[in-house]
Amino acid sequence: MCDEHTAADNDRILGGITRRGFTAAAAATGVLAILPSPANAAAVQGRDVTIRTEDGTADAYFVAPTSGRHPAVLVWPDIMGLRPAFRQMADRLAQSGYAVLTVNQFYRSTKAPFLKPGQSFDQPEVRAMIMPWRGALTSAAITADAKRFAAFLDAQPEVDAKRGMASTGYCMGGPFVFRTAAALPERVRAGGSFHGAPLVTEAADSPHQLVPQMRGRYLVAIAENDDARAPTDKATLRSAFAAAKLPAEIEVYAGAMHGWCPPDSRAYNAAQADRAWDRLLKTLAGL
Numbered sequence: 215m216c217d218e219h220t221a222a223d224n225d226r227i228l229g230g231i232t233r234r235g236f237t238a239a240a241a242a243t244g245v246l247a248i249l250p251s252p253a254n255a256a257a258v259q260g261r262d263v264t265i266r267t268e269d270g271t272a273d274a275y276f277v278a279p280t281s282g283r284h285p286a287v288l289v290w291p292d293i294m295g296l297r298p299a300f301r302q303m304a305d306r307l308a309q310s311g312y313a314v315l316t317v318n319q320f321y322r323s324t325k326a327p328f329l330k331p332g333q334s335f336d337q338p339e340v341r342a343m344i345m346p347w348r349g350a351l352t353s354a355a356i357t358a359d360a361k362r363f364a365a366f367l368d369a370q371p372e373v374d375a376k377r378g379m380a381s382t383g384y385c386m387g388g389p390f391v392f393r394t395a396a397a398l399p400e401r402v403r404a405g406g407s408f409h410g411a412p413l414v415t416e417a418a419d420s421p422h423q424l425v426p427q428m429r430g431r432y433l434v435a436i437a438e439n440d441d442a443r444a445p446t447d448k449a450t451l452r453s454a455f456a457a458a459k460l461p462a463e464i465e466v467y468a469g470a471m472h473g474w475c476p477p478d479s480r481a482y483n484a485a486q487a488d489r490a491w492d493r494l495l496k497t498l499a500g501l
Contacts, residue, residue, distance in 0.1 A: 247477035247484065249302055252495075255309035256280070260301070263315075267362045269355065272321040274363070277304050278313035278372035285501035286367040286379045288360065288394060289316040290387030292476060293335055293344060296326035299478040310495055312380075313373045317363055319387070322355075323347035334480060348386070353393060353419050360394040364401055378403030378430065378501040382494065384475055385409055388434075392421035395428040403430035404501055406494045408475045409437040414447040425454040431461040433497040435490045437472040437481075463493060 260277030275296060278284055287307060291300045296318040304314040318326035324347060333340050360381075368375040379401045383391040388410010395402040405428075407413065413421045413434070434451055441448065448464055455462035467474070467490065473481040475490055 246298055246302065247482060249306050249477055250488070251306065252310045256311055258305055258308040260305060260308070263366070265317075265362060265366045267321075268358050269322050272317055272359070272363070273325055274315055274317040275301050275304055276313070276315050276370065277301075277308040278370070279308060279311060282372075283374035284311055284313045284372060285377045285498070286364075286370075286373045286375075287312045287314045287498070288363050288367065288379065288381045289314060290319060290381070290383035290390040290394075291316060292385035292387060292473065292479075293348065294329055295320055297329065297478070298327070299476045302477065306491075312498065313367065313370060315363060315367050317359070319351060319356075319359070319390070320344075320347040322350050336480070351386075356390050356393045357397045360390070360397050364394075364398055368401075380404040380406075380430075380498050380501060382406040382408070383410055385411065385473060389413055389421040391432075392424045392428070395430070395432075396424035399427060399429045402428070404432065404498050405430065406433040406435070406497055408435045408490055409440060409470075409472045410434070411440055411472075412444075412447075414444065414450045422451055422454045425451075425460065426458045428458065428460060431497055432463070433490075433493050434462060434464040435470075435475075435493065436464070436466045437470050437474060438466060438468055439471050441466045463497065 256279040258277050259280050260275060263274050263276045265272045265274060289304060296316055300316050304316045307314045335341060364379060367373050367379065381391045381394040381402055382405065388407035391405040391407050395405050436448060448466065451464050467486045470483045470486040471481040473479040474483040475487045476482065
């Protein structure tokens, strides 16, 4: 499960190649790697926003190109929440022509950002703080939030509501992508899960069981150590998408450890993160 990864997992050596380097070590001390801008990057403008929900007021970050109307993307961060790394990722996606909403999924419990420089989920005191907040994110709560967040996006002048919407999620946010897509099949037409877990469980509403309710095309980028823990999950996911006749790219990223995409992660892998980003843009193309 994504919430159970530790620094030791990310330090593990597979095939004789270490998964941590200078960038990951810098991330562990609070340094944020700078992501490259896309070619022909659009000028963008971001703003902090609040969104009323059934359970309170969610804080979030919205960013979009400064001109025109664009497809919307709802981003679910990893367990360390909305923070500078995810703002940077949102800006980069907006520069590629999307109107992006990145949410504080823990708004019921705290405002974002809630971590101090150098803090990470590996630390017992941080885990003790976050896990009760995670417990409030039931399947029903996530589904209700997704509907409110999508409605917010569709009300923004920068969003072209006539075009399909997408959702992306990282770590604990990966399953949220499936719940968003299943809750809004008339709107969500693409999605990406990055080192998302757990996507396959024994529960009746396991994310993979929601695939028949979804529409569009999907990218599921799996970390090498996540695959080692649950080696049959990828086949289960491929079967679910094939049965639903939905196009899906489901791949294990060799050498990429859980958490490899956010640029402040201990496991950040620039080469594989860029590859996953490129595949995401191809998945979103045509919305």
